Amino acid sequence: MAGQFGLSVRFTLKEGAAEAFDALVAETLAGIRASEPGTLVYVNHLVEGQPDQRIFYELYRDRAAFDEHERQPHTRKFLVGREALVDQVEVDWLTAVDGKGYAEGE
Template sequence: MTKLEYPPLFRLYELEIKPEKKAEFVALGQRNLSLSIKTEPQTLALHATHSDEKGLENLIFELYQDTAAQKRHQASPQFQKYATFAKNAIVNRKVVDLIPELLLEKFDFLGKGTPDKITVKLAKLQLEKASAAAFKAAVFSEMHQAIVLEPGVLAMYAATVQNRPDEWIFLEFYQDKQAYAKHRETPHFKEYIKKTTDLVAKKELLDLTADTLVSQGNLNYERGGK
């Protein structure tokens, strides 16, 4: 993997969609993301998912090399068409600015498209005060081992919420449910749980359904890494 020297721009959009607008919203989103990843080298990854059965609670994760790359994406024709439609499709909108902590992808992550049975997991953690350093060391060790040792682990992102360093967000991609189950039984995952159980004050786990996932692949960034 080629390490990024500077932290990329990472942002989460939480969007509630009108039921009657859902199908067109997903279609325009797919077009926007698919064209953008092919024509914008500095757009690193774009992931559109939803968390509810009806597909109305959307979570969209965006990674850009920098602010300039995001602005180029937002000026593209495909994004402009999507954004124009989205104005009348979105009921509620929340933007969460994230600070990348560790971003790891397999070399060919999504290189052959989105696997039919891909499993996407989101975790939101609130740490106990003064536990950030110990937690970071444990989670970095676990993620590095997972991406190297487990074929079914496709990508793992860890970030903190801007201006809230005790709030962590994890976005993880597995080949399928079986790969996720195997991951939870590995020695490195169990060691991570052992070391961090007392460091976490609150945890929320969500199963996400993939709508459109795209990435340049081979993403590798570590905050404070060598």
């Protein structure tokens, strides 16, 4: 886990924007799967009882992999596209201490 870089992001969507947001995320994930080996985990979560919220959990091999993710055309398109769909974004930057789960070399 040493060196891995993570974050969680809570999106509060504009009313009626969930379907369009989820489609934009699906398109973005296709790009991540195809061209980002340093992105270890990238998951979009529904929030029970909160249909206008989504939580992303993202884990990268290191800070450089995150920076590379941010430069990708599919990520840039997501950042621009979400502006019309999202009311609020909350980001928590994460440092792993210990746990069980994905780690390179396992």
